[in-house]
Amino acid sequence: MTSTPTVAVAGGASAWRAVPLLTALGARQNVDVTVWSGESASSCPAVVDLLLATDLATFDRVRDVDPDVRVVAWVDDADQVAAVDQAGAQLVLAATPRIASTSVPPATPDSIDVTAWPALLPLVRRRWRERLGLPAKLVVAVDAPEVDRFVTTSLAVASAAVVTGPALPLALALGTPVVTSPEDAARLGLPTDSGPDAPALIAEDPAERDRAANHLASSPADLARRSVAARRFALDRLDLAPALRAVTAALRSSATDHPDVGTDPLGVLRDRLVELGTPPHSRIAERADAATAALRRHQESELMPHPAIDPDSATRLRAAGAGAAAPRTDPGEQVHAHASASGVRARAKSLVKKASAPVVDKARRAIEDSSRAEVEALQRELAALRSEVATDRARHRAEVAALRSEVAALRLPTAPTGPPRV
Amino acid sequence: MDVLVATTQVPHMSGGLELMVDNLVDALGRAGHRAEAVRIPVAWDRGRLFDAPLAWRMVPLDADMVVAVNFPSYYARHDNKVVWLAHQHRAAYDGLGQPWSDFGLDDASLEDHRQLLAWDVEALGEARRRFTISQVVADRLRTYCGLDAETLYQPPPLADRLTPRTAGRGDLVLCPTRLEANKRPGLFVEAVAAMRTEVRGVLAGTGSLGPELRARATELGAGDRLDMPGFVSDDALVDLFRNAVAVVYAPFDEDYGFVTLQAFLAGVPVVTSDDSGGVLEWVENEVTGLVTDGSPEAMGAALDRLAGDPEFAARLGAAGRERVLELSWDHVVTTLCGTGS
Numbered sequence: 001m002t003s004t005p006t007v008a009v010a011g012g013a014s015a016w017r018a019v020p021l022l023t024a025l026g027a028r029q030n031v032d033v034t035v036w037s038g039e040s041a042s043s044c045p046a047v048v049d050l051l052l053a054t055d056l057a058t059f060d061r062v063r064d065v066d067p068d069v070r071v072v073a074w075v076d077d078a079d080q081v082a083a084v085d086q087a088g089a090q091l092v093l094a095a096t097p098r099i100a101s102t103s104v105p106p107a108t109p110d111s112i113d114v115t116a117w118p119a120l121l122p123l124v125r126r127r128w129r130e131r132l133g134l135p136a137k138l139v140v141a142v143d144a145p146e147v148d149r150f151v152t153t154s155l156a157v158a159s160a161a162v163v164t165g166p167a168l169p170l171a172l173a174l175g176t177p178v179v180t181s182p183e184d185a186a187r188l189g190l191p192t193d194s195g196p197d198a199p200a201l202i203a204e205d206p207a208e209r210d211r212a213a214n215h216l217a218s219s220p221a222d223l224a225r226r227s228v229a230a231r232r233f234a235l236d237r238l239d240l241a242p243a244l245r246a247v248t249a250a251l252r253s254s255a256t257d258h259p260d261v262g263t264d265p266l267g268v269l270r271d272r273l274v275e276l277g278t279p280p281h282s283r284i285a286e287r288a289d290a291a292t293a294a295l296r297r298h299q300e301s302e303l304m305p306h307p308a309i310d311p312d313s314a315t316r317l318r319a320a321g322a323g324a325a326a327p328r329t330d331p332g333e334q335v336h337a338h339a340s341a342s343g344v345r346a347r348a349k350s351l352v353k354k355a356s357a358p359v360v361d362k363a364r365r366a367i368e369d370s371s372r373a374e375v376e377a378l379q380r381e382l383a384a385l386r387s388e389v390a391t392d393r394a395r396h397r398a399e400v401a402a403l404r405s406e407v408a409a410l411r412l413p414t415a416p417t418g419p420p421r422v
Numbered sequence: 423m424d425v426l427v428a429t430t431q432v433p434h435m436s437g438g439l440e441l442m443v444d445n446l447v448d449a450l451g452r453a454g455h456r457a458e459a460v461r462i463p464v465a466w467d468r469g470r471l472f473d474a475p476l477a478w479r480m481v482p483l484d485a486d487m488v489v490a491v492n493f494p495s496y497y498a499r500h501d502n503k504v505v506w507l508a509h510q511h512r513a514a515y516d517g518l519g520q521p522w523s524d525f526g527l528d529d530a531s532l533e534d535h536r537q538l539l540a541w542d543v544e545a546l547g548e549a550r551r552r553f554t555i556s557q558v559v560a561d562r563l564r565t566y567c568g569l570d571a572e573t574l575y576q577p578p579p580l581a582d583r584l585t586p587r588t589a590g591r592g593d594l595v596l597c598p599t600r601l602e603a604n605k606r607p608g609l610f611v612e613a614v615a616a617m618r619t620e621v622r623g624v625l626a627g628t629g630s631l632g633p634e635l636r637a638r639a640t641e642l643g644a645g646d647r648l649d650m651p652g653f654v655s656d657d658a659l660v661d662l663f664r665n666a667v668a669v670v671y672a673p674f675d676e677d678y679g680f681v682t683l684q685a686f687l688a689g690v691p692v693v694t695s696d697d698s699g700g701v702l703e704w705v706e707n708e709v710t711g712l713v714t715d716g717s718p719e720a721m722g723a724a725l726d727r728l729a730g731d732p733e734f735a736a737r738l739g740a741a742g743r744e745r746v747l748e749l750s751w752d753h754v755v756t757t758l759c760g761t762g763s
Binding site for chain 2: 221223228276277
């Protein structure tokens, strides 16, 4: 594999299915994406780590082109999974949420990176409305062709929402209690029953949808259930993360130079945070980072075997311990495997002292030199200040004398004493 | 089977939850299981609130089953995790806006709040089975987290020793509780002062409000009618229940309230307030006790009525006892372990 993995999209009309997956993949890691029409083997890009066949026909066409290239196949029907698997697909992805499962993760145009969005339960929404000065009960209707910040905020703080169109996956990911249309529900594979744990209510008529959302917003217990069910549905049927993980793993498994992530003990802590849906820059993630910083430093810098530990020397030490001839480490020095701990410590101390003596002398001299220079500079500064003060004092004295003589010249003759005249 | 009961430890503090855990461990042992409690310290302040949940996520729990009883012990990871919920972190739920809640409307509070609720849904949602100690706790879980749970009641501590007196009549009104704000012991002091009947009041328990309550009783002229013995032994508590004509228990939105059940087992009716939460699952007005609006006048009048009509009081107490007699630890254990019929 090259240092930047290359993914080739092999497909015609169905290639758009791969867009959300590739967008999320690109956001997480550096990947080169190329498009291959798949018409002939000779047109296959020279270096490809993974080939994406976005429909069954494309998979059939490309699967034998290059035995070294792994192929990811999209299927539209659960019945196709076994055949594609047998035909050697590295990974099978669901082209529709309807057939998504743990073993066939979804990667559809409606798929969304769910964990990148917070789950907002009704009580949290209520607190945000309070903070923003919004009504205690807020029902919104969203049918925007694009999901912008206004749409996102509306869905995040609403008590309940009527949502149709492309914002529906986001609404579900945010845990918004939702009422939608039968067409949108079918597109996302939402269940048609309206039981208490249904992730969304479905109504044909727009006025009916409004009424249902208003009614829903007035029932706190119902809101919480719908909110949890919506998020759960988004995670199970719309989430890109499983497909992303599988694609990333497939890319890694074709690498020869990638470190094995399974050896990272602190990765368990990160996994636990991820499984609880914790944003990477949340306060608890930062606290966990801080709490394990010292451990991580050890983990990263002192990978076993420690760079300072040489296996050949260890072999020699083992031999010494077994009674063989004592190994020589450097001329004149002999290390005894059976030396006592205190003896080793004393020897180490003396070696450290010996090695550090010149450095200590040099440091002391540097401190003395710099102190001397500093004292001389201060003395010079003090002398200058003193002379300045003396000059000022002389000038002030002269000014005071001049002022006194001016005052004396201005002094009036003394007035006669006695009672005031009326 | 091997069962671990996951719970929290607040150093130097012990209360109803600790009793519940001890009783559960004993009951599991009596039923032939190997049971032990696992405790991890917890801090309730918002700045450190997530530390203990994360610690629970990392703790290896080698057992056949883990029973988690409160926040944050239900963050324990186990394939066979059963939650028997005494409470979540109430400051983030029904306690919002209370003086003891440190969740405000600032950015950090809102984000911590969001995080906590999302985590709670995950951690509680992954439990194999969910139970709560009372209906009020189940209602909170449904309302705030959208999760269902079955209510599983337990007998209170001293259940085997509390019996109705066989002769004579009670000569005191009793309030055994911790002297802390959420238990509202002040209501009892005010009620005793408002009583017209000359009956002694006993406020048994310890807590930070002790001196303040003593001063208030004196101020209201009820100092000579109110005993505050502080901590009382189990023997003394059993005697107090037996000699009571009525028990007052009116905390704010209580999760369960052992005191109510203990009073009923002793055949004593309970006077409470209409905002006392789990207590109201047991105290039915005019049937097993008297439910008031929580004002000193109403509570004083309720006590006067029971003290002045011992037959009425005994009838309510007997009805209360009838309701709690069926509670058993055997039932709790078989239900939690999934071995019940």
